[in-house]
Amino acid sequence: AQRVTQPEKLLSVFKGAPVELKCNYSYSGSPELFWYVQYSRQRLQLLLRHISRESIKGFTADLNKGETSFHLKKPFAQEEDSAMYYCALTHSSPGGYNKLIFGAGTRLAVHP
Amino acid sequence: KAGVTQTPRYLIKTRGQQVTLSCSPISGHRSVSWYQQTPGQGLQFLFEYFSETQRNKGNFPGRFSGRQFSNSRSEMNVSTLELGDSALYLCASSLGGGLAFFGQGTRLTVV
Numbered sequence: 001a002q003r004v005t006q007p008e009k010l011l012s013v014f015k016g017a018p019v020e021l022k023c024n025y026s027y028s029g030s031p032e033l034f035w036y037v038q039y040s041r042q043r044l045q046l047l048l049r050h051i052s053r054e055s056i057k058g059f060t061a062d063l064n065k066g067e068t069s070f071h072l073k074k075p076f077a078q079e080e081d082s083a084m085y086y087c088a089l090t091h092s093s094p095g096g097y098n099k100l101i102f103g104a105g106t107r108l109a110v111h112p
Numbered sequence: 113k114a115g116v117t118q119t120p121r122y123l124i125k126t127r128g129q130q131v132t133l134s135c136s137p138i139s140g141h142r143s144v145s146w147y148q149q150t151p152g153q154g155l156q157f158l159f160e161y162f163s164e165t166q167r168n169k170g171n172f173p174g175r176f177s178g179r180q181f182s183n184s185r186s187e188m189n190v191s192t193l194e195l196g197d198s199a200l201y202l203c204a205s206s207l208g209g210g211l212a213f214f215g216q217g218t219r220l221t222v223v
């Protein structure tokens with residue numbers, strides 16, 4: 001079964017500390033992996049995707065197919081990073097490209 | 113470009129009633145997907161429409177249905193509402209590749 005697991009419901013850090021939000025997936029094919037973020041009172045929005053291999057707002061994520069992981073990292077957390085973060089994947093099968101399977105989400109709280 | 117617009121933002125319905133939610137995608141986006149978000153189950157995929165055809169369907173009962181019009185606007189209908197249908201319903205439009213743009217959602221409360 002296709003599944004995305006985010007083991008931490010809450011991650012609490014101090015400003016300037018490194019952050020790693022964990023994401024593991026179970027998928028029988030070749031997935032596309034994403035991180036979506038929801039800031040307080042804002043809509044859910046794309047943060048980054050693995051195929052672009054870019055850094056957004058200082059966040060990076062590397063797809064590790066051997067460990068089936070796609071952890072989100074940032075070396076120095078900022079208070080404005082406080083939000084709900086969702087890891088998601090798509091089926092790559094024909095017609096399945098826009099069906100997103102989400103993890104349960106991790107709330108990141110960055111304290112001053 | 114205007115973002116994804118969902119109406120209404122809030123709804124209160126009684127058990128047994130039916131409800132219709134509306135979604136206007138970003139101009140040029142032909143794919144519209146619907147998700148249910150609840151504290152217990154998180155974000156769950158309901159269905160996707162592309163060029164007026166349902167392309168994908170999640171694991172929800174037949175009480176949940178949808179449609180898409182020629183202008184890509186989509187509606188979602190839930191019949192015979194149950195208390196457990198109380199949730200935030202999110203619509204997302206996309207050009208493809210999992211790059212979804214989400215609306216603000218419609219919060220449905222069933223009493």
